[in-house]
Amino acid sequence: MTLAEPSFTGIAHVVVDIEGTTSRSTYVYDVLFPYATRRFDAWLAEHADEPQVREIVADIGREIGVADPTREQVVDALTAWVAEDRKIAPLKTLQGLIWQEGFDSGELVSDFYPDALETLGAWHDAGVPISVYSSGSVLAQRNWYSHSPVGDLTGWISGYYDTVNAGPKREEASYRAIAAAIGADPATLLFCSDVVAELDAARDAGLQVVRVRRPGEPHAIEDSAYPEVSVMADIRLSP
Numbered sequence: 001m002t003l004a005e006p007s008f009t010g011i012a013h014v015v016v017d018i019e020g021t022t023s024r025s026t027y028v029y030d031v032l033f034p035y036a037t038r039r040f041d042a043w044l045a046e047h048a049d050e051p052q053v054r055e056i057v058a059d060i061g062r063e064i065g066v067a068d069p070t071r072e073q074v075v076d077a078l079t080a081w082v083a084e085d086r087k088i089a090p091l092k093t094l095q096g097l098i099w100q101e102g103f104d105s106g107e108l109v110s111d112f113y114p115d116a117l118e119t120l121g122a123w124h125d126a127g128v129p130i131s132v133y134s135s136g137s138v139l140a141q142r143n144w145y146s147h148s149p150v151g152d153l154t155g156w157i158s159g160y161y162d163t164v165n166a167g168p169k170r171e172e173a174s175y176r177a178i179a180a181a182i183g184a185d186p187a188t189l190l191f192c193s194d195v196v197a198e199l200d201a202a203r204d205a206g207l208q209v210v211r212v213r214r215p216g217e218p219h220a221i222e223d224s225a226y227p228e229v230s231v232m233a234d235i236r237l238s239p
């Protein structure tokens with residue numbers, strides 16, 4: 001059963017997902033992923049001598065069981081992982097670095113649903129701290145918020161969490177880790193996501209949860225009994 005405008009009490013901090021929640025997931029798949037994939041080969045060639053890039057290449061080698069992979073092997077592995085939608089840390093890190101160049105050059109601008117911008121802004125104005133939890137890297141998340149269609153929104157965000165500093169999004173322990181990092185009782189956190197399995201994990205960790213179920217988003221077809229909204233502006237926070 002769902003409410004038109006679910007209300008949440010005792011919320012000290014809101015944690016928001018990106019893809020499918022604040023932003024169109026199609027943008028990530030249709031714009032960001034191909035942008036990075038087209039540049040893997042040239043970007044790795046150009047940055048091959050940088051310590052962080054050597055570390056990424058070594059991580060990819062470990063994943064594919066090759067001690068000193070050629071650039072072709074690395075690019076093939078990366079391209080396959082993107083096609084399979086695998087969330088592998090060195091892939092996410094590399095995509096984040098490539099997107100950073102795109103955002104810095106102005107070639108890329110991030111995407112937000114208008115109601116998400118309105119709601120995040122209203123929460124910020126009301127003094128509600130907001131953190132982001134996404135499978136995209138922390139760097140990618142910062143770029144997302146600093147290069148929005150309405151300018152730099154990083155002033156609204158007090159923390160960034162990803163699969164590296166928090167853990168996988170469908171595991172309860174990740175949400176406990178986020179609550180501990182924020183320094184808040186899990187029951188005072190509200191997690192907003194479009195994916196039911198993520199809401200399950202957050203709920204199991206003791207967080208309050210709201211499902212953002214936007215028509216047309218891939219996860220909108222899932223069934224759940226969580227409070228849900230089709231636009232974030234319908235989420236009510238009360239003292």
Ligand SMILES: [Mg+2]
Nearest residue numbers: 017019020194
């Ligand atoms: Mg999502």
